[in-house]
Amino acid sequence: MKLHFSRDWLRSKISSDPDVEVEACSALRALPAAAPEVVMAERNVVQLRLALGVLVRQLRLREQLSIAELARKAQISEDELRSIEHDPHYTAKPYLLFQLSEFFDVPLTKLSQMAGATHSVNRSLYNDAVRYAVRSDDLDSLTEDELRDLNAFVALLQSRE
C-alpha cells in the first residue's frame, strides 16, 4: 500500500491544524441522564458485585447457556465469566463488562457501577440490586419467581433515569 500524501504536506497541515481531539468510533450509544450518586464503601462494593454475579448467572440461565457457550458467543474468557459470577473480590475488566453489556443489552454504565468500576454509585441502583440479589437462590435453573424478578430488574436497569 502507498501513501497518497507527502511528508511536506502533512507537516504543513499539522502546523496549521487547531489543537483538537480527533478520536472517532462507530458506536457510542445514548446515555442515561445523570442521577444522584454516592461514593460506596468497600463492603457495599462487595454486595454490588455479589448482585452482579447473580445477574450474570441468571441472564445466562435465562438464555439456557453454559459458561463455555456464553464465553464463546460473547467472545470472553470462561475464567473471567466464572470469576464475575462467583467471586465478589474479582475486578471485572472493562472489556468483559462491555461484551456482557452488548450481549445481554444491559447498559454498560449500570454494569460498571455494579462491578465497582466507578467511584460512585447510583443509590437507587444499589438498593434495587441488593434487593434483587437476596431474593435469588444459587440453583442451576431459574424458578418462575426468579425469572420474573430477573426480568423486572433488567427492565429497571434498561430504564432511563
Added chain:
Amino acid sequence: MKQVVGPVDLLNRHTSVFEEACIVHGLDELNLDDFERHWQPMLQARRAEFPDYAAACAGNVQDWHWDWVFESYKAQHTLGYDTFGIECDGRTQALMVVDSNQFALHPSQQRKELVHIARLATAPWNRTKTVEHPKYKGAGRALVATAISLSIELEFGGRVGLHALPQSEDWYRRCGFFEVPDPNPKNTLKYFEMTADAAAKFLQEGE
C-alpha cells in the same frame, strides 16, 4: 503481519520540532504491548476520575474499554478489516481500525464502497484533555490521510466515513467531510463522509 507503509512526521509539542514517525499496516507485539502496558493504565486511571460514562466521554476517555488486542485479532481473521498504527520515539502514538466492507450514505455516492474508520485513537499522552502537556500533534490527521490513501488504493476513490466526537466535528468539516444522517438512531455521534471529490481536494497538495 505488520508492514511499514511509509515515513511521516509528528510535531513534538514540547520542543516544537517535527520528529520522524512511521505508519504501519497491521499491529504486532510492540503495538499491543504499548497498548496494554502504557495506554490502558493511563486511560483507566483517567476514567476513574469521572463519576459516570457521560463525564468520561466529555473528558475524551470514551475509549477506556476499547480492546486493541481484540481489534488486532479480529483484523487478522476478517477480510476487509485492517489495523494501522503510528510509531514515533519507540512507542505507538495512535491506532486506527478500518472496515472496507461498508457502503456510502451521502446522496452523491450512495451505495458506493468506502473505507469506514471504525475506531481511531491517539495515545493518551497525546490528548489535550487527558494530560496537561500532551506530546505529539498530527497523528489523527496522518491516520485519516492514510485511510483516504487506502480508499484510493482499493479504487474506492478516496471515500471515507466515520463518526466524529462532538469536539472534533468542526475539524472534520474543515477537512471536507460532509455530515450525513445516521440510519442507526442509537448512535449519539454524528456521521460524516468524505466524497471522492473532497478526498482529491483534501490531498491536492499531497503528491
